[in-house]
Every structure is written in C-alpha cells, then in structure tokens.
Amino acid sequence: MPIAATARFRRFSRAVTREVGALDTSFLGRGRPLGAARVINAIGRGRSEVGSLREDLGLDSGLMSRLLRGLEEEGLVRTHAHPDDGRRRVATLTEEGEREFRAYEELSEAQAAAILARYPHREALLAAMDLIASALGRDRLSLNEIDPRSETARDCLGQYYAELARRFERGFDVARSRDPDALDMIRPRGAFIVALSDGLPLGCVGVKGTGGESAEIKRLWVAPSARGLGISRQLMTAAETAARALSIRVLRLDTSSALPEAVQLYRKTGWREIERFNDDPYPDVFFEKQL
Amino acid sequence: MPIAATARFRRFSRAVTREVGALDTSFLGRGRPLGAARVINAIGRGRSEVGSLREDLGLDSGLMSRLLRGLEEEGLVRTHAHPDDGRRRVATLTEEGEREFRAYEELSEAQAAAILARYPHREALLAAMDLIASALGRDRLSLNEIDPRSETARDCLGQYYAELARRFERGFDVARSRDPDALDMIRPRGAFIVALSDGLPLGCVGVKGTGGESAEIKRLWVAPSARGLGISRQLMTAAETAARALSIRVLRLDTSSALPEAVQLYRKTGWREIERFNDDPYPDVFFEKQL
DNA sequence: ATATTTATCTGACTTAAGTCAGACATCATG
C-alpha cells in the first residue's frame, strides 16, 4: 500500500467526523439525550422488536429496557408482547411518537440541506458521497422483490433508460424497444428485484415471464456509483433464484456489444451465446441459460 | 434543491459514521478515555498552548485542566508557563508521551489500512474521499511558504509535471522546459508556497526571483480533487503578497492555451497579456502584472 | 499603585452511558 493512502483516508475521516459526524451525535435540539433519540429513530425506521433494536443500536439489554421505559413514560412508545413468542417484546410509536420521529426527520433533512448548500459543485460532491456510501455499505445491501410500477422501480428504470441513451451511439428510445409489460414482471408470471442500500435503490433486474417454462431477463442495471462491487452478479443470482421458484426452466436475454461489462458478466456466469431471437433494433448479442 | 440530494447525503452520513466514525470515537484500545487520548493527539500534532487546545477540542476550561492534570500524573505531559505571558500555559509531551502519541498514530494508520484493504477500486474510493475532504475542509486551508526542495514541495511538483504530461498533446518533459532553479524560489530571491489542508498538499505556486525588481510566477498547480474551491486564486494572492514583500514590482508568467482555466484566472485577476518573452517550447500565452 | 481583565485551576455538582448480577416470565424439550 502506498504510504499516502492511509494519510488520505485519515484526512477524509477527520474532515467528515468534524463536519458530518456532529450531525449524528447531536440531539438535534429536541431536549432528549442521544440514546433516547436514537431509539425513536430506529423504531420509526421500522425496527420494532426489542431484540433487533438492541442489536441495531449496540446496547446492553438493561440500558435498552430503561430507555424504552423512559419513552413509554413520555408517551412516545408503546410496547406489547410478540404474538408468536410472549418473551419477546415489540415496540411501536404512539401518535405523539410518530410526530416526534417526523420532527427528527425534518431537522435532519434541514441540516443535510444546510450543509450541502455551503458547497459549490454539489453534483460532484454527491457523486463522491454515493461512491463512498456504496463502498462502505456494500455488505448491507438488501435485495427486494417489488412491484415494477412502484416509484422505486420507476426511478431505477428511468436511470437505466438514461444510461442506455448515453451509451448507444444512436441514443435510445423506450418506445422503439420492446418494453416489457409490467404485469409480466409480477408474480406469478415474473418478478422484479431491486438492490437497496440504506433505502436508496442501487440496481434492478426483471424476470419477464411468459406463463410457460421460459422467461427473459430484462432491465439489469446498477447505479454508476455502485459498480465494481458485485451488485449485478448478486442481482442476477437473485433473478435466477426467483425464476426457479416460478418453475421457469430456461432463461434468455438480449444485450448489446455497447455494454461490454454486461456481456462479460453473462459469459462468466454460465450463460451460452445463442442466435438472435427477436427483432428489437438495439441488442446485438443474445444469451440463454438452463436452470 | 432536488429531493434526492438530502437523502443521498444522509445515506453517506450514516455509512460513514458507522464505518469510519467509530475510528474517531474509539480509544484505540490503549486503556485511556477518549478525552485524554484526544488531548495527547492534539499536543502531538503541535497544539501546545492550553487555550488553543481547549478551542481545538471544544472543551470547558475546567475539564481541560483536569485532563492535563491526569496526563501529568501519568507522566505523559509537562506544562510550564508561556515565556511571553505568565497566565497562559504551554503543554508538551514527555518522552513517554511522545511514545504514546506514536503508538496512537500507528494504531490509527493500521486501522485506516485495514478499512481500505476491504474495498476494491481503492484509487476511485480515495479520489472520492479527497474530493469530499477538500470540499468539507475548504475553510481550513493553510498557505505556507516552504523550501521548494522539501519533500512536500517535490510531491506537489511531481503531480504538476504528471498533469502537464497528460494535458499537453505532445506530453511534457521537465528537462526540455526551463526548470526554475530552486534557489530562485527561496528568500531573498523568491518564494514557494503550498496550500495544505490537514497536512495534505493541495496546491502550490512559485515566485521565481531574479534578484532585481521583476520575477516570474511558476508552477501554479491545484490537486484535481480540490479544484473549483478557489485555491488557485488564494495561491496567486499569496504569491503576489510574497512578491511585494520581496520588493518585486512586476510579475510575469507563461502558460498554455491547453490550460484554459489558468488563462481564465489570470485574465480575471488583473493580468495583462503580453508578447512571448522566452523560447520555452511549451507555453504559448504570456502575462504580466504590475504590483 | 490600584483596579480590572484574562487564563487557568479547583471543588462540588449533574447527566448520560454503560455494566453486572440476579429476578421473572415464557418457550422448547424430553
């Protein structure tokens, strides 16, 4: 490792903890100690079982318990036994707790906006932040099957089309391509999978079913900031698993020699190149895989 | 502001505080509370007056005092009165304190290396980190006059030459260019100034004197990760100030139309384009400024 | 020379955070 690398890393670490770290350690001025504020936020984000809360926040069970009692007394949280296991407890926010959670969210948004407003070249700064967040958080990636008509899915697809437009010499027009019908990518015919990191979509893939034993892989995309982290491979594995669960026996896909990384990936993961099987004007390479 | 910007920022902030922030809040396993460790590090980095220590670490004077007493008892720190002002106190590390400081540095380096080792595409990751650190730390930039033969200066110049080689169509060879003699960029003939952010050099500029009333500006360079933050302008201002202090009345410089940002900057800051004044093969634009 | 300001220090607090041992109820298993 070159000597300078750690120096650069440490400079980054200092700059960030000074400017950004304060954000996470601040109580955001709501008159509540950090621990309690963190619990409210964790519950607000969907962590509800006490055990997983504890793990998430890295707290001792005694401390966790006391924090929850405190929030209960404040009227922000209610706890009840887990329906399947009376030992475990589940915490939920009361209406007032929800309000408090939203107040924290708004303050946090406002702080983020205030910090960003201070710097020029915001897009470059954000792109660098995306890259770092993706690299650091790569083991926290979650693959979720969602509705291809949902906002998250449309967000991914929009970025996918924009990228194709940039990559193809003649541009790309969705209308001219065979846009898979959304219903073909919903169970039981097919599936649509997104890779989420901390809520932000970083990639997607669709399995477009026909109702029979064959299906097509469509719309494989990974955000530029998250490339090189093996996300496309994870997405493809998830897509194949989903296809198997749908009793699909053979998968096909079309792609383009203008996307060499994609072609490479398919070659390396057991796909066999086949003859053209459609008359879509954009693709010029075709693959098949038996499951 | 687009809605997504704050979400991206917050994702970054979470990822970073989780992975990197822990570095700064950890005691690095030396059996000493964080506060004391931070004091050792601040002194080791050259903060010695108690007042500036306090400001740097953001501590109450009582707390600061107690931390210093603790470290004195441990035999790591010695304090004595400031020679010019008996009220102020100056803290220095004892030999044992120095050892302790180096131990912290080594642990911190090792942690940085361990984190970096986990990620592929290290150069891209580090470039993103540089960009962010420069943006966040831009008000912490310090301009220092140093010896052009020092390691820091040679580091800057090396990057400068590498950049020229990339930018010029025919490449760049230092030997073919009129490399300013280092002695001409040291007082009393001239000066060499670097911009340091948290110890890392982000830019440089040289004032190459002749011994008379005129001098040349040479080697203006800013690290790619730190462009667009106004550093070159700050460097030029510092160079002009240094030139005035050396009783120089007229500054000249040569540059190239292959470096449009530089040409732009000179035009905007009171420089007048003049005729070619040397036969260096690389430059094709020439400027002059009366001080 | 005296009064005021400034930099640091000391003592007496508070608060947040975290640890540990044991209590208690519930679940899984023979």
Added chain:
DNA sequence: CATGATGTCTGACTTAAGTCAGATAAATAT
C-alpha cells in the same frame, strides 16, 4: 410437567463527560 434456555426487566453500581461558581495569579488599564 419438570428442566433448562431465552428474552426482558430491575436494582445497584461505575465511569466519562460536562457544568458552574468561585479562587488564584499574571497582565493590562487607569
């Protein structure tokens, strides 16, 4: 249904961090 394991809770601690009101001594102003 007895047994041990599991998840949560309570009480009794410790430690780190930080606050605040003076005390003290040196510097500066009047």
